[in-house]
Amino acid sequence: MQEGLLRLRGLGAVDVTVDTGDMMAANKLYDSLRFTEAYKGYAWEKVF
DSSP states (O other): OHHHHHHHHHTTOOOOOOOOTTOHHHHHHHHHTTOOOOOOOOOOOOOO
8 A cells, every 4th residue: 555655646646535434444554554534424225
């Protein structure tokens, strides 16, 4: 993940967004990399 972030920065990226939902392990990773929580949402689905 860190390598990918470094490459993105090298390409001129100024922000990065990831979406994990309630995946605790992923959230711990992003927290350790100093990401900040920007949005909590809901996904809605209708099954027929």
